[in-house]
Amino acid sequence: MGVPAFYRWLAEKYPMVVVDVVEEEPVEIEGVRVPVDTSKPNPNGLEFDNLYLDMNGIIHPCFHPEDRPSPTTFAEVFQCMFDYIDRLFVMVRPRKLMYMAIDGVAPRAKMNQQRSRRFRAAKDASDAAAEEERLREEFEREGRKLPAKQQSQTCDSNVITPGTEFMAVLSVALQYYIHCRLNYDPGWKQIKVILSDANVPGEGEHKIMSYIRGQRNLPGFNPNTRHCLYGLDADLIMLALATHEVHFSILREVVYTPGQQDKCFLCGQVGHLAANCEGKAKRKAGEYDEKGEPIVPKKPYQFLNIWTLREYLEYEFRMPNPPFKIDFERIVDDFIFMCFFVGNDFLPHMPTLEIREGAINLLMAVYKKEFPSMGGYLTDSCTPDLNRVEHFIQAVGSYEDKIFQKRARLHQRQAERIKREKAQAKRGDDLDPHVRDDLIVPVANFRGSRLASGAVPSPYEHNGAHRERNSQPRKAARVSSSGSSIAAAIVEAENDLEAQERENKEDLKSRLKDAIREKSDVFNSENPEEDKVKLGEPGWRDRYYEEKFGARTSDQMEEIRRDVALKYTEGLCWVMHYYYEGVCSWQWFYPYHYAPFASDLRNLSELNITFQLGSPFKPFDQLMGVFPAASAHALPLQYRQLMTDPNSPIIDFYPTDFEVDMNGKRFSWQGIAKLPFIDEDRLLAEIKKVENTLTPEEARRNSTMCNMLFVNGSHPLSPYIYSLNSKFGNMPDKDCVEIKEKLDPSPSGGMNGYIALCAGDPSPPVFRSPVDGLEDIMDNQVM
Incomplete structure (x- = not known):
């Protein structure tokens, strides 16, 4: 949905939905x-029953972090993930269940977005490598030493996809x-843990929602169960609302946008205000502690409480003199459906609607205004009423001309401002005539031993002029005749050389x-892409279908418009079903790169929309569908050749270069x-022609498996597992x-379902560590 935009809109419009997490820190004695x-x-004053982790929101920050040096081995990634989960567990402290869901094979509707992301990641990595090589040569010419480039297992983040060796090792870890x-x-002893790894089909957050839906209204389920879901996607908020569970919180890092942080005006650092300032020197990126470990400031976390959001929505959607008694739960469903128009993972968002321009406010205002004349709600559970949807979206479409004209004016102003600022920066108008403080190396930063020995920092030792002077190790100020001094x-x-290389x-x-x-x-491009559509100027609709869809005649235009509207409406129905009941078709996808206009969704009641369920891809099939040739190394040899051999019958699926349409945006x-x-x-x-070449290990990675359930031997559920093992083991x-x-819901803590034995011993006495540096578990009591 565009995480920062939606989350920021929500937190600014409904500020009391977010609450800062109170964290208890480990102590040192x-x-x-x-x-x-x-x-x-729990120090937050809330006791949660179930904690659900959308694991991709943990894997990615640990695999390629933005705020610290990148790990070079999978073992480092796993250790970082263990620390990350530990921290989340301390915040939430679930009392019944921990559910860890990794993305498995996705529906085809999502695979197109995954394909786009992974191809772009490969292209960006290639461009970044070329730019890094250029900068390294520049540093070399300046005599600035750099540490040698390290071999890394984590150089290709595309391996975070079901079916790869990394995902198989991650499951064991x-x-x-x-x-x-x-x-x-x-704190873990009395809880159940479910691990749904990459071999279980479905996106992580949707596997979690499927579990919650499956448990509701079954014997033993407590309607007052308190749920907490961790994840970074904005659509988790919509999914949580869609469960209609009241006691639901979303846990996530605080989303900062530039300039929003509360900074201390004394030291300029984030995380405290002047009243609490301790006067410590500001830490720089890449600074290390006494042990040589990188210093990473902890990001704060927030709970987004769904029960508070529900109260806000109930207040927001009050209507004077409604035509009938309002069912708030159905209003919630309609709100979720309306938000699909501003963005989701399966459909491109309409050019009419941008969250940053107040699109959600517009949708809500139109809904309230049109509700009496619509004759009822937009949706009934997972099914949209297409007559009412058409009425609603046509009302939204009536604002299109005004929206595009205002957007054009704002874009023009923004372009002029940015060009003016860049011109000023080029001339140097915005430079302070005095030497900037942050270019001077503070005396306190020099090692005590150098100062004690009489070495005085040269006035030239700042971030520009000291480059050549510091390219060699500094000599000690005094050399004693004793060997220890030398x-x-x-x-x-x-040490000084290492510190300089790090810097x-x-x-x-x-x-x-x-x-x-x-x-x-695009403002730095010598030949910026021309906007040929010119939304807001007369004729914008025809130009849009001509430029984006290749329509040449009025008949072609109308035919394409009808088909785009049909497929987009199908998509709205598919997404609604996915959110409320799960996948209704594994094979369906939206076959265009662009969305229609709101006013194009006409004659919807004439559409006959049906779906065939089908079956999910196998993991290797999905890899072949979403990977660029640059990531072929993660696939078995015969599959690899289908992506890289110039004579491959499907080589056209793997272009090394592709067009990127800026579509009115600023950044590529x-x-x-x-x-x-x-x-x-x-x-x-x-693929069928090469499947027989797989090794047993590769065949296992390419298979479909089940969720794994773990409990301590003292848990009330363990005798049932022992009994199952003694009968069939x-x-x-x-x-x-x-x-x-x-399952009997009484000993399982209200959990329903079926259990089957895993292959092998359900409780091995020794569990070997798959992670370098971590010890084996020698007296295992876990099933």
Whole structure:
């Protein structure tokens, strides 16, 4: 939906929906770190029953972090993830269930967006590597030393996709982590843990919602269950509303936009105000502590409380003299449906509606105004009433001319302002005539040993002029005849060199980020893309279908407009069903790069919309559908060749370059990647020819599996698992996993469903660590 835009709109319009999280920190006693006891009451004054983790919101920040050096090994990624989950667990402290959901194979409707993202990630990585090489050469010419480039397992973030070796190893690492915590952490002892890994089809957040929907209204389910969902996607808010569960919170990092942070005016740092300032020097990116570890400031977290949002919405949608008694739950469903028009993962958003321009406010105002004449609600559970939808969206479309004219005026002003600022910066008008404070190296930053020995910092030692002077190790000011003094001097010189290399590396990283942003800015382009559509000027509709859809005649235009409106309406119905009941078609997708205008959605009641369920892709099929050739290394050899061999019958699916339509946006990452859509029949026909070449391990990665349930041996559910194992544990694994028994909701804490045995021992006495540096679990008590 555009996370910052929607989240910011929500938090500004309804400020009391967000509450800062109170965090309890581990303490250190005589040098020993004592972890937080999560079995004690939650300091936030709320006790949650269930915590759900949308794991992709954890994997990505740990795989390619923005605020610290990137990890180079999978083991570092896993350790970072374990710390991340520990922190979330301390905040929430679930008392019944922890559900960890990793994205599995997605519906085809989502795969097109995944394909666009991954192709762009590969292109951006290639451009960044070329720019980094240029900057390295520049640093070399200046005599500025840089650490040697490290080999990294994490250079391609596209491996965070079902079916890759990384995702298989991640599953084992998380199983180890769960065993560790259930064995040793008192706060985990009485909870159930479900791990839904990448071999279970479905997007992570939708697997979670499917679980919640499946539990409601079944025996033993407590209607006052308190749910907490962690994730970074804005649509989690919509999904939480769609459950109609009242006691629901979304946990997420505070979303800052530039200039929004509360800074201390004394030291200029974020995280405290002047009254609490301790006068500490401002930390720079890449600064290290006494142990040589990078210092990473902790990001604050917030709860977004759905029950408060529901109260706001109930107040917002009050209508004087309604035609009948209002059912608020159906108003909630309509609000969710309306928000689909401003953006979702399955349809391009309408050119008419932009969240930053107040689109959601407009939709709500039109809904309230038109409600009496619409004759009722837009939706009935998961089914839109297309007659009423047409009435509503046509009313929205009546504002299109005004919206486009205002947008054109604002874009013109913005363009003039940015060009003026860039021209000033080029001339140097905005530079302070005095030397800037942040260019001077504070005396306090120099090592005590150098100052003590009489070495005085040169006035030239600041961030520009000291480059050549500091390209070699600084010599010790005094050299004693004793060997220990010489050794100390050598160590100090080496330390200084390492510190300088680290500083240069951070400078390189910062300049690389700036260079990439500058290149992606259309205002820096010598030949900016011309806006041929000119929304707001007479004839904009015809120009839109001519430029975006290739229509040449009025008949073509009308035919395309009708088909685009049909497919978009199908998409609205598909998404609504997906949010409320799950996938209604694994194969359906929107076959265009652009959306229609609001006023194009006409004659909707004439449409006959039906879906065929079909079945999900296998993991390798999805990889072949979303990966660029640059990420082929993550696939088996024969699959790889289908993506890279010039004679491959499907080589046209993997262009090395592609058009990006800026579509009126400023930065290239906001543009639309004009990639060819995958022909499913052609793709699967070629894959079928090479499937028999898979090794057993690859075949396992390419298979569909079930959720895994973990409990400590002291949990009331464990005797039922022991009983199942004693009855059927001696059977062959392939037969054993087919036998399932119904759960009794009493010992399971109100959870319904069926359990079957995993392959192998359900409670191995020793669980080997799959992560370097972490110990094996020698007396395992977890099932």
